[in-house]
Amino acid sequence: MNNNSPFRIFVKKFTARKTSVAALIYILFLLMLVLSGEVLAPYGAHEFDYQSLLQLPSARHLFGTDEFGRDILSRVMVGARLSLTVSLSAVTFAALSGTVLGLLSGYFGGLPDRIMMRICDVMFSFPDIILAIAIVAILGPGLENVLIAVAIFGIPSFARIMRGSMLSLKQNLYVEAARSIGVKNSSIIFKHIFPGAFSSLIVNYTMRIGTAILSAASLSFLGMGAKPTDAEWGAMLSTGRDYIGRAPHVAFFPGLAILLTVLAFNLLGDGLRDALDPKIK
Amino acid sequence: MSKTLVQVKDLRKTFAVKKGFMGKKQDLKAVDGVSFEIKEGETLSLVGESGCGKSTTGRLILKLLQPTSGQILIRDEDITEYTDNQMRPLRRDMQMIFQDPYSSLNPRIKIKDLISEPLQVHTDMKKEEQYQKAAALLEIVGLDRDNMEKYPHEFSGGQRQRIGIARAISVHPRLLVADEPVSALDVSIQSQVLNLMQDLQKEMGLAYLFISHDLSVVEHISTRVCVMYLGRIVETATRDELYGTPLHPYTRALLSAVPVADPELKKERILLQGDIPSPVNPPSGCNFHTRCPECRDICSQVIPKTVDVGNGHLVSCHLYS
Amino acid sequence: MANTAEKILEIKDLKIEFVSKDSSLTAVNGVSFHINKGEILGLVGESGCGKTVTSLAIMRLFKDTNGKITQGGVYFKDQNITTVSDREMAVMRGEEIAMIFQEPLTSLNPVMRIGDQICEVIRKHTQKTRSEAMEIAKAMLMQVGIPRAAQVLQDYPHQLSGGMNQRVMIAMAMSLNPQLLIADEPTTALDVTIQAQILDLMRRINRDHGMSMLLITHDLGVVAEMCQRVIVMYAGRIVEQADVVDLFKSPKHPYSKGLIHSVPVIGRRADRLESIPGNVPMLAKMPEGCKFAPRCKYKMDRCEKEEPGLFMVDGGRQERSCRCWLMEEAVI
Numbered sequence: 046m047n048n049n050s051p052f053r054i055f056v057k058k059f060t061a062r063k064t065s066v067a068a069l070i071y072i073l074f075l076l077m078l079v080l081s082g083e084v085l086a087p088y089g090a091h092e093f094d095y096q097s098l099l100q101l102p103s104a105r106h107l108f109g110t111d112e113f114g115r116d117i118l119s120r121v122m123v124g125a126r127l128s129l130t131v132s133l134s135a136v137t138f139a140a141l142s143g144t145v146l147g148l149l150s151g152y153f154g155g156l157p158d159r160i161m162m163r164i165c166d167v168m169f170s171f172p173d174i175i176l177a178i179a180i181v182a183i184l185g186p187g188l189e190n191v192l193i194a195v196a197i198f199g200i201p202s203f204a205r206i207m208r209g210s211m212l213s214l215k216q217n218l219y220v221e222a223a224r225s226i227g228v229k230n231s232s233i234i235f236k237h238i239f240p241g242a243f244s245s246l247i248v249n250y251t252m253r254i255g256t257a258i259l260s261a262a263s264l265s266f267l268g269m270g271a272k273p274t275d276a277e278w279g280a281m282l283s284t285g286r287d288y289i290g291r292a293p294h295v296a297f298f299p300g301l302a303i304l305l306t307v308l309a310f311n312l313l314g315d316g317l318r319d320a321l322d323p324k325i326k
Numbered sequence: 327m328s329k330t331l332v333q334v335k336d337l338r339k340t341f342a343v344k345k346g347f348m349g350k351k352q353d354l355k356a357v358d359g360v361s362f363e364i365k366e367g368e369t370l371s372l373v374g375e376s377g378c379g380k381s382t383t384g385r386l387i388l389k390l391l392q393p394t395s396g397q398i399l400i401r402d403e404d405i406t407e408y409t410d411n412q413m414r415p416l417r418r419d420m421q422m423i424f425q426d427p428y429s430s431l432n433p434r435i436k437i438k439d440l441i442s443e444p445l446q447v448h449t450d451m452k453k454e455e456q457y458q459k460a461a462a463l464l465e466i467v468g469l470d471r472d473n474m475e476k477y478p479h480e481f482s483g484g485q486r487q488r489i490g491i492a493r494a495i496s497v498h499p500r501l502l503v504a505d506e507p508v509s510a511l512d513v514s515i516q517s518q519v520l521n522l523m524q525d526l527q528k529e530m531g532l533a534y535l536f537i538s539h540d541l542s543v544v545e546h547i548s549t550r551v552c553v554m555y556l557g558r559i560v561e562t563a564t565r566d567e568l569y570g571t572p573l574h575p576y577t578r579a580l581l582s583a584v585p586v587a588d589p590e591l592k593k594e595r596i597l598l599q600g601d602i603p604s605p606v607n608p609p610s611g612c613n614f615h616t617r618c619p620e621c622r623d624i625c626s627q628v629i630p631k632t633v634d635v636g637n638g639h640l641v642s643c644h645l646y647s
Numbered sequence: 648m649a650n651t652a653e654k655i656l657e658i659k660d661l662k663i664e665f666v667s668k669d670s671s672l673t674a675v676n677g678v679s680f681h682i683n684k685g686e687i688l689g690l691v692g693e694s695g696c697g698k699t700v701t702s703l704a705i706m707r708l709f710k711d712t713n714g715k716i717t718q719g720g721v722y723f724k725d726q727n728i729t730t731v732s733d734r735e736m737a738v739m740r741g742e743e744i745a746m747i748f749q750e751p752l753t754s755l756n757p758v759m760r761i762g763d764q765i766c767e768v769i770r771k772h773t774q775k776t777r778s779e780a781m782e783i784a785k786a787m788l789m790q791v792g793i794p795r796a797a798q799v800l801q802d803y804p805h806q807l808s809g810g811m812n813q814r815v816m817i818a819m820a821m822s823l824n825p826q827l828l829i830a831d832e833p834t835t836a837l838d839v840t841i842q843a844q845i846l847d848l849m850r851r852i853n854r855d856h857g858m859s860m861l862l863i864t865h866d867l868g869v870v871a872e873m874c875q876r877v878i879v880m881y882a883g884r885i886v887e888q889a890d891v892v893d894l895f896k897s898p899k900h901p902y903s904k905g906l907i908h909s910v911p912v913i914g915r916r917a918d919r920l921e922s923i924p925g926n927v928p929m930l931a932k933m934p935e936g937c938k939f940a941p942r943c944k945y946k947m948d949r950c951e952k953e954e955p956g957l958f959m960v961d962g963g964r965q966e967r968s969c970r971c972w973l974m975e976e977a978v979i
């Protein structure tokens with residue numbers, strides 16, 4: 046393998062930063078939880094145990110139990126699956142649609158480009174949460190609709206970023222060279238220009254996952270997403286609110302999970318951005 | 327008798343520019359009525375200083391820019407209004423090499439793919455065949471075969487320019503538009519690349535449209551030369567005639583301004599006064615009149631016609647019409 | 648005419664290194680030359696030869712880089728300026744030695760008017776009042792051939808063309824009447840007809856004010872027209888030093904030969920240009936022995952092992968030297 050390949054250089058730069066590597070390890074661990082299903086959880090997520098209500102963390106229940114005696118550790122692990130599947134699906138959809146829209150809009154310009162940008166401007170002027178609430182209000186509560194809401198309001202950010210990358214990369218002489226050779230527009234966009242925009246895409250992707258997790262949890266917290274009995278971090282945080290005084294662990298652990306996960310994705314995004322930036326050694 | 331490959335008739339390209347934040351739109355006449363022809367196998371040079379429109383003209387001929395008016399004919403086929411799709415099959419015969427070797431090669435693509443891209447677009451060759459041809463092309467331009475897997479940043483400026491040339495000749499074009507191909511290179515590398523271009527021309531019967539500001543290089547490599555100023559051609563002649571008996575006052579001033587690498591050469595220096603006017607606001611009539619040592623009244627009022635003074639030597643100057 | 652007896656600048660055995668955490672790269676090694684009062688000395692070389700680094704060393708403009716003078720010295724009128732204090736050097740810059748660069752737009756402050764910039768220079772070094780300084784600025788602009796001097800004083804750099812900006816740079820450089828002007832590729836970014844104007848101006852200043860000049864360029868034509876003596880640099884070393892006529896008529900060093908014969912000259916027709924094969928070596932991978940050996944067609948075994956010294960060559964119109972083993976045998 047060529048020692049000078051851009052990939053090798055990227056790996057070297059990324060691994061030099063400990064926070065990024067730590068974040069990556071944490072995320073890989075979460076992904077493993079997601080893929081292994083409920084196998085690793087010590088208890089069932091819906092396993093009631095009326096003998097051990099609101100127990101503080103102990104050897105039997107590492108994170109304690111909630112108001113129905115359910116093991117919080119198991120519920121947090123299952124919650125990881127819910128949070129990650131919702132956010133990954135939503136952001137992937139937003140990334141795909143937004144990228145195509147942004148690239149095409151930036152490349153061809155003209156009236157369609159201007160219209161699309163105005164639509165994005167309108168969507169940007171709303172805070173994410175308000176938009177999500179509006180969409181869920183129209184579609185009705187439930188995690189599936191939260192997924193749709195997060196997917197839709199994620200599109201403008203990808204469209205904007207990819208359009209911006211397109212506008213600057215389009216100026217490169219090698220793009221003009223490709224045109225002079227007779228390369229088709231589709232090849233120019235996806236073979237010559239997109240790889241240059243890829244790093245912006247990846248960075249935004251990881252950042253938006255953090256946003257998506259937060260949005261989904263917030264909507265569930267407000268009672269518009271997951272049902273209160275679902276093992277979803279936001280829902281757990283919401284019900285845990287009632288017990289903050291005498292059993293703070295019920296809210297603490299799901300809250301901590303949200304914090305760590307969003308933080309990890311942000312740190313990963315930072316690390317990726319710096320490792321991909323050719324100006325940073 | 328060489329056949330005519332390219333014919334350009336009264337070609338014009340105007341850009342609309344906005345001056346300042348709230349300014350009104352103004353017309354920038356980058357190319358203002360340019361006519362010439364290029365014959366098979368010859369090198370026609372477009373020479374001039376900044377703002378003369380030579381690079382824009384090169385791009386118009388390849389339809390990388392759409393002309394505002396005028397005609398471009400490739401072997402008698404009028405391509406002026408051709409769309410991208412109509413141009414595509416013709417591009418096999420007309421390729422370009424660029425001024426900046428550092429940005430004309432996509433940094434993320436390997437050399438083997440960069441060179442074989444024209445083959446992919448214009449031929450049915452399989453990938454393996456394409457790569458074999460690419461390796462052969464590398465050797466033709468004087469680089470080693472085992473550079474195929476490398477990326478552009480691993481090469482020097484001169485080497486990158488050779489790679490660009492290898493890419494351009496891969497589909498055996500009839501015309502190569504070379505936009506300042508050696509200006510960004512060190513002096514000792516310039517001669518390597520120029521020698522290569524001359525060798526390729528002999529072997530492949532290539533025609534060059536050589537765009538440059540460097541009169542010494544242009545004299546060395548050209549068959550015929552067009553001198554441009556602010557979007558117009560002021561003089562066209564064979565290389566020997568242009569450098570031997572330059573007629574237009576601008577050509578004379580330009581030639582006398584070039585520093586010659588011979589300390590004992592005594593030269594009559596014609597020093598022009600003032601700066602090159604902006605193409606947004608060109609002078610009236612003959613647009614050189616503001617700096618011309620031979621300026622007369624008529625020069626500021628009437629655009630001079632192009633006159634043939636014999637042997638295909640064309641001049642646009644009231645001194646000769 | 649040059650007063651050959653008086654040296655205005657002398658560089659002795661200069662070594663400049665770029666020091667970083669893990670390594671140090673030698674950009675310039677063992678460079679020695681002098682400039683006579685009133686002469687224009689050309690410093691010629693291609694990219695990476697060390698000519699710009701040398702000029703920055705003279706002016707001690709290394710503060711923002713990790714370049715250091717690790718050996719040798721720079722002597723201005725017999726005073727060692729490598730060791731003077733920063734404050735003394737700041738005084739010298741402008742009053743004794745001035746410098747102009749290739750890109751006037753990056754050397755001039757884009758948010759200050761031309762007049763203010765020149766005044767700032769004058770008032771930093773003298774006790775003049777603002778209006779006195781403006782008068783001097785106006786006079787300087789007229790001297791460099793800017794007719795609408797009063798108007799230009801009020802302009803910003805972006806409102807002027809490249810040629811005008813370079814004239815402004817020269818005016819600013821001359822405003823304190825320095826004895827030495829260092830010009831680093833002053834006309835490379837300019838159009839040919841404008842270049843001719845600027846070079847003419849510089850020749851006039853040299854003739855009328857007796858200002859000595861160090862002209863750094865890669866353009867052999869400019870060297871032939873402007874300079875009396877020439878130094879050719881390659882890979883951080885001086886490879887040849889000669890009178891300009893001698894250098895072009897009979898270059899001694901293989902690199903000089905290759906360079907001079909690879910440049911097309913108007914009026915001189917050649918079927919093919921000579922070219923120097925290969926590339927300039929990278930700083931981090933300098934070859935042993937003579938740095939030019941890998942590309943040299945006269946290479947001998949000795950050249951790859953030992954780096955030649957700078958040998959004196961007889962018979963030149965002025966003092967002549969060449970760093971090549973072929974010159975070791977004394978020429979009588």
